Amino acid sequence: xxxxxxxxxxxxxxxxxxxxxxxxxxxxxxxxxxxxxxxxxxxxxxxxxxxxxxxxxxxxxxxxxxxxxxxxxxxxxxxxxxxxxxxxxxxxxxxxxxxxxxxxxxxxxxxxxxxxxxxxxxxxxxxxxxxxxxxxxxxxxxxxxxxxxxxxxxxxxxxxxxxxxxxxxxxxxxxxxxxxxxxxxxxxxxxxxxxxxxxxxxxxxxxxxxxxxxxxxxxxxxxxxxxxxxxxxxxxxxxxxxxxxxxxxxxxxxxxxxxxxxxxxxxxxxxxxxxxxxxxxxxxxxxxxxxxxxxxxxxxxxxxxxxxxxxxxxxxxxxxxxxxxxxxxxxxxxxxxxxxxxxxxxxxxxxxxxxxxxxxxxxxxxxxxxxxxxxxxxxxxxxxxxxxxxxxxxxxxxxxxxxxxxxxxxxxxxxxxxxxxxxxxxxxxxxxxxxxxxxxxxxxxxxxxxxxxxxxxxxxxxxxxxxxxxxxxxxxxxxxxxxxxxxxxxxxxxxxxxxxxxxxxxxxxxxxxxxxxxxxxxxxxxxxxxxxxxxxxxxxxxx
Numbered sequence: 001x002x003x004x005x006x007x008x009x010x011x012x013x014x015x016x017x018x019x020x021x022x023x024x025x026x027x028x029x030x031x032x033x034x035x036x037x038x039x040x041x042x043x044x045x046x047x048x049x050x051x052x053x054x055x056x057x058x059x060x061x062x063x064x065x066x067x068x069x070x071x072x073x074x075x076x077x078x079x080x081x082x083x084x085x086x087x088x089x090x091x092x093x094x095x096x097x098x099x100x101x102x103x104x105x106x107x108x109x110x111x112x113x114x115x116x117x118x119x120x121x122x123x124x125x126x127x128x129x130x131x132x133x134x135x136x137x138x139x140x141x142x143x144x145x146x147x148x149x150x151x152x153x154x155x156x157x158x159x160x161x162x163x164x165x166x167x168x169x170x171x172x173x174x175x176x177x178x179x180x181x182x183x184x185x186x187x188x189x190x191x192x193x194x195x196x197x198x199x200x201x202x203x204x205x206x207x208x209x210x211x212x213x214x215x216x217x218x219x220x221x222x223x224x225x226x227x228x229x230x231x232x233x234x235x236x237x238x239x240x241x242x243x244x245x246x247x248x249x250x251x252x253x254x255x256x257x258x259x260x261x262x263x264x265x266x267x268x269x270x271x272x273x274x275x276x277x278x279x280x281x282x283x284x285x286x287x288x289x290x291x292x293x294x295x296x297x298x299x300x301x302x303x304x305x306x307x308x309x310x311x312x313x314x315x316x317x318x319x320x321x322x323x324x325x326x327x328x329x330x331x332x333x334x335x336x337x338x339x340x341x342x343x344x345x346x347x348x349x350x351x352x353x354x355x356x357x358x359x360x361x362x363x364x365x366x367x368x369x370x371x372x373x374x375x376x377x378x379x380x381x382x383x384x385x386x387x388x389x390x391x392x393x394x395x396x397x398x399x400x401x402x403x404x405x406x407x408x409x410x411x412x413x414x415x416x417x418x419x420x421x422x423x424x425x426x427x428x429x430x431x432x433x434x435x436x437x438x439x440x441x442x443x444x445x446x447x448x449x450x451x452x453x454x455x456x457x458x459x460x461x462x463x464x465x466x467x468x469x470x471x472x473x474x475x476x477x478x479x480x481x482x483x484x485x486x487x488x489x490x491x492x493x494x495x496x497x498x499x500x501x502x503x504x505x506x507x508x509x510x511x512x513x514x515x516x517x518x519x520x521x522x523x524x525x526x527x528x529x530x531x532x533x534x535x536x537x538x539x540x541x542x543x
Contacts (some may be wrong), residue, residue: 052064142185162197164201165201170200175271188207214227235273239275239278285302292321385418471488
C-alpha cells in the first residue's frame with residue numbers, strides 16, 4: 001500500500017506542477033525521469049548508462065541499466081561481448097542493447113536535493129519555452145496587465161501567463177504607475193535571452209495608437225477603413241492617416257465618432273495626446289497639404305527624385321505650419337515619408353528672384369551676352385548651360401527677339417563653355433590623382449570625379465566603399481531639429497537610384513561582387529523568426 005500511495009502522490013505532484021506552470025504533464029514526468037536517472041547514476045556510477053521510465057497512468061517507476069553489445073569491450077560499465085549477451089538473450093546481435101532491471105532506488109538527502117534541482121530546472125526551461133512560443137506570435141497585439149512593480153522607471157507587468165516589461169523610454173512622458181494599476185500596451189518585441197524570454201511592451205509605439213483605433217472603430221476592425229500611416233510625439237500630439245474603401249463612409253468622421261466619442265476614448269488612454277486624423281491621398285501633394293493641417297497651404301513644389309517637397313504658406317500661417325518646436329512639420333514629414341521645407345510667400349518670392357538673378361549672371365558670364373539676353377533665357381525657364389547647349393534650337397529661336405541665327409550662336413557659345421569647363425575639370429581630376437578607371441562607371445562625369453577626388457576617393461575600390469548617403473546626403477538630428485547634410489553628389493542631377501547603380505557598378509569592377517551575386521534571389525531562412533515589427537500590420541507604417 002505504501003508503494004501505491006507513493007506512485008499516486010508522484011502523479012498528483014506532476015499534475016499540480018503542470019497546472020500551476022501551464023506546461024504539458026508529460027514534460028513534468030520527463031523532468032522527474034531525468035532527476036531519478038541522475039540520482040541513480042550517483043548511486044551506481046556516473047559512467048553507467050541508466051534509463052528511467054515512469055508510467056504516466058500507474059506511476060510505476062522502471063529502472064534499467066543498458067549494456068551495448070560489441071565485438072571487443074572497451075568500457076565494462078556500458079559494454080558487453082556477444083557471447084555474454086547471447087547467454088542472456090540468444091537473439092542478441094552486435095549493436096543491440098540489453099536492459100537489466102535495477103532495484104528501486106532509496107533516495108538519500110543529497111540525492112533528493114539533487115533530484116529536486118533537476119526537476120526545478122527542467123520545469124523552469126519548459127515554462128520559458130511555453131512562454132516564448134505563446135507570446136512570439138502575439139507581437140503587434142495590445143494586451144492588458146497589472147503593474148507588478150517599478151524598477152528605475154521601468155514597469156514590470158503581470159500578464160497572467162507571463163511577465164513583461166515597459167521600459168522607461170516606452171512609457172508616455174509624465175505617466176506614473178503604482179503597484180496594482182491596470183495597464184494596456186502593445187507587445188512590440190519578444191526575445192529569448194539567458195534569463196528566459198523577455199516580453200517588451202510599448203505605449204509610445206505608433207502601432208499602439210493604431211491598435212487602439214482598431215478597437216474603438218468597428219469600420220477599421222472590419223477593413224472598411226484602413227490606417228495608412230501613423231506619426232506620434234508620445235504624450236503630446238499625433239497624426240494618423242486613414243482612407244475608406246467605401247465611398248459612402250467618411251473615414252475621418254468614423255474615427256472621430258459621435259461627438260468625438262471614439263477619438264476621445266483613444267485620447268484618454270494616451271494621457272490627453274492630441275490626435276489629428278488626416279484623410280490619406282494617393283497624390284503626394286494633396287496628402288502633404290492634408291498632413292500639415294490645421295495650417296493653410298498656398299503652393300507645393302515636389303522633387304520626387306530626392307523625396308523632398310517645398311510648401312509655401314502665407315506669412316501668418318508659418319508658425320502654425322511649423323508648430324511648436326517644429327512639431328507639426330516633423331509629424332507631417334514622418335506621416336508622409338517626405339522631407340518638407342516650409343517657406344512663406346515672401347521668402348519664396350525672394351528666393352525665386354535670387355535664383356533668377358544667379359541664372360542671369362551665369363548666362364551673361366558663360367555665354368558672353370548682355371543682361372537682356374541673359375534675362376530672357378532665364379525667364380523662359382532655362383536653368384543651366386547644359387540645357388541651353390543641347391535643347392532643340394527651335395526652343396531658343398521662338399523667344400521674342402531671337403531668330404535661328406541667334407539661337408545657333410548662343411548654343412555654340414554654350415558648348416564651347418562646357419568643353420572648356422570639362423577640360424578644366426579633367427585637369428583638376430588628374431592633379432587630384434583620381435584614376436581614369438572611374439570614368440568607366442556609367443553616369444560618372446569629370447565634375448563628379450573632381451568632387452569625389454576632393455574627398456580622397458581616387459580609385460574604383462575607394463568608390464566601391466561608398467554608401468548612397470555618402471553621395472546623396474542624409475538627415476540627422478541636431479539640437480532637437482532635423483538637418484539635411486550634403487553629400488558628394490548633392491550639386492549634381494543624380495537620383496538615389498542612379499547613385500546606387502554607380503556604387504554597384506564600382507563593386508562589380510572591383511571584384512567585390514559578381515553578376516551571379518546580383519542575379520541570385522535571397523533564400524528564405526526557415527529558422528528566421530519574422531516578427532510583426534518587421535512587417536507592416538494592417539497597413540500601418542511606423543514612424
